[in-house]
Amino acid sequence: MSNIDTMSVNAIRVLVADAVQKANSGHPGLPLGSAAMAYELWAKHMKHNPTNPTWADRDRFILSGGHGSTLLYSLLHLFGYENLSIEELANFRQWGSLTPGHPEYGHTVGVEATTGPLGAGMAMAVGMAMAESHLAAIFNKEDFPIVDHYTYVLGGDGCMMEGISSEAFSLAGTLGLSKLIVLYDSNKITIEGSTDIAFTENVQKRFEAYGFQTLVVEDGNNLEEISVALEAAKADKERPTMIIVKTQIGYGCPAKQGKSSAHGEPLGVENVVSLKDNLGWPKHDPFYVPEEVYANYKKNAEKNVILEASWNVMFADYCTKFPKMKALWEKYHDENAAEKLIDEEAFWIYDEKAEATRNLSGIIINKIKEFLPNFIGGSADLAPSTKTYMKDEGDYSKENYAGRNLHFGVRELSMAAIGNGMMLHGGLQVYVSTFFVFSDYVKPMARLSALMNIPLTYVFTHDSIGVGEDGPTHEPIEQLAMLRAMPNFSIFRPADGTETAAAWYYAISNKKTPTGLALSRQNLPQLPGSSKEALKGGYIISASKKEQPDAILMASGSEVELAIKAQEVLLQEGMDVRVVSVPCMDLFEQQSAEYKESIMPKAVTKRVAIEAGTDFGWGRYVGLQGAYVSMNGFGASAPEKILFDKFGFTVNNVVETVKSL
Structure with missing residues (x-):
């Protein structure tokens, strides 16, 4: 590792230690241990442009271990992302700062997803990789790979223990999402101590069983070893990759390194000094970073400015040569497209005969898919019951990423998180579906939808005791109240076709609120007085x-x-x-x-x-x-x-x- 690379990695560690210490609150352990892999990824391998954080073909990075947020904030600051000043780092976890305790999408530039519940970021990364593969299948032409980027997600032992990650990675392996790269910060420490007390499985073998390529970096501070693993991950065009990076929690702090106490508490003033001494840092002043380090980060960032400029030239040429695809791209990225349905008479008219609102929703879905080409969705193995299958649109699979019908398998929790990830990626209008009673499985990720202001649509059917013979395990009672209690989440329970159309119209036309549709199994009449009201x-x-x-x-x-x-x-x-x-x-x-x-x-x-x-x-x-x-x-x-x-x-x-x- 060259001296400037050493200093650039250690700059992350110093900023992390200072920010957590000043706040007297936070989690320094993960960032200190993961600093080298994060630097190598962001500086040498990841495609991102600090001057245009929303560049469509950027690589996505999700910090699934969101408690290690200072790692992400330090990277964003050092690379020069807008508004992430040193003052913001010094204001970590304080009122009104851009550096809250966990990363929050839409609050801090460069944060791709709100991560807090462990494992959620892993599943959202799967969604982002699915979105990339679908859009690539729709838009890419020979010599014009306008959608061609990777999704990287970093998390630790806690993320691997949570069931949501197992659900999501099982699906990712089945789908062969080769542009998904998982960085596993394997330090074998959790809050209660060694992972041996509760987590002794062979994670590598588990991922191999999912269908992942698995790689091991024995020394999490060896940039060359990390680089080789990242290149090997990109070289596999058939499988997603999981890179096990063996690290030490709290690396660099002699009194805390390798100990559970490094996880979730400040190092202490004396230990911050000893950290800096141990790393050979030139000054003990809080938040001090040498100019040559900033210059190194700027040099690495400028390479990506050139990459985006090249992509812009290619995209302009693409639009000239393929005008129909240009028009389709614009439709995919038109946030106001659904609003035109308010005046589409056929969208609001339904037969007088009695019909279950789940059936009516199915009819509406098949109307919407003709109107919105980027409309995509599916269910947790329940499409025949939830009526969420789009006719003649194909099934999204390893063999056909262009398909618009998603099959999540019996994985309600990760389904919702994957839906979040697809929406966060951009360019798609997504829905997910299951029985209403199983909204209990969905709720934690629906809460993240609401927190992130992303209008993912949740289709919940079998909405009451009208389920009948399946009995109380399948009959929702308190679920309406649960979802009504959630801020920024709209739950509709329509009475007929017109109200079901209104629910769908709101779901796909609003821009900041996720929507749930609670739909009946039993037939309901079309009511004379129902309307767009x-x-x-x-x-x-x-x-x-x-x-x-x-x-x-x-x-x-x-x-x-x-x-x-x-x-x-x-x-x-x-x-x-x-x-x-x-x-x-x-x-x-x-x-x-x-x-x-x-x-x-x-x-x-x-x-x-x-x-x-x-x-x-x-x-x-x-x-x-x-x-x-x-x-x-x-x-x-x-x-x-x-x-x-x-x-x-x-x-x-x-x-x-x-x-x-």
């Missing part, structure tokens, strides 16, 4: 005769029909009732106070919420004087009509509940 989250679907009704019935999904039937009976008995459909509470809450008052006047205190799930969350609309027709426990195994009757979802029960107020 569903895009407001709540609206009057069946009006009262009086401007101020005697009572308000509010419902979602299959129970809207029940509310309307109860309204008819109540009218015959002298009560004038309004029915409000609430397909999406999140959107209703975004409406003006005037609009909400027009739908649910405060003066009308007799209110009943009807939903085949827990009543949790309806209280804000029902009030203290209202009532609920809902589920207070789990479901049961029986035909759906019997279940709705036994659990009180009948016209008579709704009528009696209203009359009791």
Whole structure:
């Protein structure tokens, strides 16, 4: 290792130690141990341009071990990424800084994904590699590889223990994602001590079983050895690669090196001094980096500026020679394309016959795929049930990366993370799907969708006790409340075809909010009063005769029909009732106070919420004087009509509940 390379690696370590020490909080262990591999990758092998961090053909780098965020921040600073000043490093973990405790997508330039839950970054990297392979299959022409980049992901023992990484890498091996390169920081230390207490498997053999090329770097500080491994990873055109890099946690700090105490606490002032002495650092001043080190990083960054310039020339030539592909590229990258569907009459018209909203969603998916060429998605082995298969679009596979139907296998958790990764990559509009009750498996990654402001669509079917004979393990009760509670996540439960179209329109046209669609297994009628007003989250679907009704019935999904039937009976008995459909509470809450008052006047205190799930969350609309027709426990195994009757979802029960107020 040349002196300047040595100093450049150690600059990362010094900045990490100083940032964590100043904050008196953080995780120095991973960055200190991984500094050499990170430097070698970013400086010598990775295609990235600090002057244009969003260059379409850049390599992607995800730090799956997000607790080691100072490693990424130090790299971004040293390479000259916008706004990552030394002051920002000194402001690590503080209010308003660009250097939060874990990397946050959209908050810090150069951060490709929000990583915190261990293993999540591994699965998102798989999604990014899938996106690259699909776009390459669509757009690349001979002599014009306009989509040609790698996805690198770095994580440690914790990432390898989490089940999500096993799910994702099993799929990656099956798909032969040869441009996915996993850097495994193998230091054999976790918070509680040696990994031997809970993790003794042969990880290399596991990855070989997945179908990966596996390589081992015995000395994690040997840049030449790391370089050889990276070149070997790129040379394999059939398999993804996992590089085991043997490191020492807290490397360079004599008192902490190789110890679990280096993982998640500052080194201590004296140990920071000893680290710098041990590394031969020229000064003890906090955040000091010699100018020759900055010059070295700048020189390496400038090589990538030239690479992008060459790509730009190639892309311009491509657009000239292939004008139809240029137009298609623009469609793929048009964030406003879906908004045009608001005026497409055929998108909003559905047959009068009763139909399950999952079936209607399937019809809509096949309309959207004709309108949006970059629309792609699939399910966790449930497409025949969730109705998420696109006709005549082929299956995405190792043999056909151009296919638009994704098969995730029975892997709900990683499916959601992979969907996130595909959306983060850019150029694609993605949906994922499973049964609604299994949103429990999906939720952690849906939370990351919401945190990152990426509009991934979640298609959840079999939305209530209407599942029937499969019984309580498959009948969602509390899942609507769970997802409604999540910030920046819109969950729709549509009542018919028009509301299902509204849910899909919102899902693919909004730019910052992931959307869930909770869809029925059983057939539901097309309701006369349903309309695009569903895009407001709540609206009057069946009006009262009086401007101020005697009572308000509010419902979602299959129970809207029940509310309307109860309204008819109540009218015959002298009560004038309004029915409000609430397909999406999140959107209703975004409406003006005037609009909400027009739908649910405060003066009308007799209110009943009807939903085949827990009543949790309806209280804000029902009030203290209202009532609920809902589920207070789990479901049961029986035909759906019997279940709705036994659990009180009948016209008579709704009528009696209203009359009791």
